[in-house]
Amino acid sequence: MRGLVIVYTGNGKGKTTAALGQAIRAVGSGLKVLILQFIKGGQRYGELETLEILKNAGLTAEIRQCGLGFTSRGEKENHKAAAAETLKIAREEILSGKFDMIILDEINYAVKFGLLTEDEMLDLVKIRPPELHLILTGRDASEKLIEIADLVTEMKAVKHPFEKGIKAQKGIEF
Amino acid sequence: MRGLVIVYTGNGKGKTTAALGQAIRAVGSGLKVLILQFIKGGQRYGELETLEILKNAGLTAEIRQCGLGFTSRGEKENHKAAAAETLKIAREEILSGKFDMIILDEINYAVKFGLLTEDEMLDLVKIRPPELHLILTGRDASEKLIEIADLVTEMKAVKHPFEKGIKAQKGIEF
Numbered sequence: 001m002r003g004l005v006i007v008y009t010g011n012g013k014g015k016t017t018a019a020l021g022q023a024i025r026a027v028g029s030g031l032k033v034l035i036l037q038f039i040k041g042g043q044r045y046g047e048l049e050t051l052e053i054l055k056n057a058g059l060t061a062e063i064r065q066c067g068l069g070f071t072s073r074g075e076k077e078n079h080k081a082a083a084a085e086t087l088k089i090a091r092e093e094i095l096s097g098k099f100d101m102i103i104l105d106e107i108n109y110a111v112k113f114g115l116l117t118e119d120e121m122l123d124l125v126k127i128r129p130p131e132l133h134l135i136l137t138g139r140d141a142s143e144k145l146i147e148i149a150d151l152v153t154e155m156k157a158v159k160h161p162f163e164k165g166i167k168a169q170k171g172i173e174f
Numbered sequence: 175m176r177g178l179v180i181v182y183t184g185n186g187k188g189k190t191t192a193a194l195g196q197a198i199r200a201v202g203s204g205l206k207v208l209i210l211q212f213i214k215g216g217q218r219y220g221e222l223e224t225l226e227i228l229k230n231a232g233l234t235a236e237i238r239q240c241g242l243g244f245t246s247r248g249e250k251e252n253h254k255a256a257a258a259e260t261l262k263i264a265r266e267e268i269l270s271g272k273f274d275m276i277i278l279d280e281i282n283y284a285v286k287f288g289l290l291t292e293d294e295m296l297d298l299v300k301i302r303p304p305e306l307h308l309i310l311t312g313r314d315a316s317e318k319l320i321e322i323a324d325l326v327t328e329m330k331a332v333k334h335p336f337e338k339g340i341k342a343q344k345g346i347e348f
Contacts, residue, residue: 004335004343013180017191017192018191018192020191020194020198021192021195024224025220025345025348026345028224028225029220029223029344031220047202048202050199050228056231057227133345151187151334151335152331153330153332154330155327155330156184156327157327158183158320172180172196172307
């Protein structure tokens with residue numbers, strides 16, 4: 001069985017949730033899954049509670065929030081240091097053989113914003129064991145990543161509630 | 175709190191998985207979720223196992239596969255009868271007040287293929303209690319649905335592994 005390189009990109013809602021749904025399907029099929037979040041950190045998203053329950057039931061469904069939140073907050077240098085540390089963890093876990101699927105959440109955003117180089121990101125794809133599924137999310141995926149990926153979906157925003165002045169809601173946005 | 179009407183459409187992978195990820199986030203935030211599948215039936219998808227675990231842990235995370243599989247298989251009349259039955263369940267559960275979020279998986283496909291009328295589908299949106307989140311998935315969402323929805327994402331296939339001759343894989347496609 002060959003692992004797939006899957007990319008969820010675009011400006012629409014559904015990239016991280018699609019990766020999360022993929023993780024849920026995978027763990028239910030007996031795969032071991034790690035979600036590494038390059039940007040998110042701190043905030044209690046609903047999925048953390050759910051994955052905790054799955055973990056307690058004996059499934060391998062880990063999530064690690066390694067970021068400092070979106071980069072509008074705080075110093076760019078701090079975000080860069082966090083991204084470098086997350087990259088290091090990603091390399092180690094990709095090579096560890098402990099997981100069947102690793103989700104690199106918002107890594108495209110980290111590259112786009114200059115927290116990581118494109119080569120550092122592409123290198124994670126190149127070093128992966130051939131049976132490992134790798135999912136990379138975030139808007140503005142690089143052309144080179146799209147070239148080497150197996151499956152690429154662009155999530156296009158047709159309509160977004162914030163345009164209508166509706167606020168982010170518990171259970172939907174977080 | 176106002177419930178949102180969310181549509182995941184388009185020809186790319188990620189529609190059902192995004193809805194599933196949304197469900198996982200929602201139940202982790204304490205919301206009660208029902209997933210009604212208009213097309214899928216029979217096959218053991220990984221998410222069924224996962225949702226079972228969450229249910230046993232006391233969360234309200236129900237999934238009901240009411241379809242007969244994709245319509246290439248079997249008589250159209252049988253698919254129509256199954257869709258009519260699913261529609262009935264959807265109406266009842268939408269009005270029941272038992273859930274905070276209901277996912278109508280592949281309902282757009284059911285309309286497109288003539289198993290349901292557009293009006294029957296739109297009616298589900300119209301009758302919903304204002305606080306209920308409703309998520310409708312499937313390619314070729316109708317124009318009228320897009321008009322009344324709060325959030326619409328088009329999942330566009332940029333690249334799909336079946337083009338490369340890679341087969342559907344456990345934990346990824348099912």
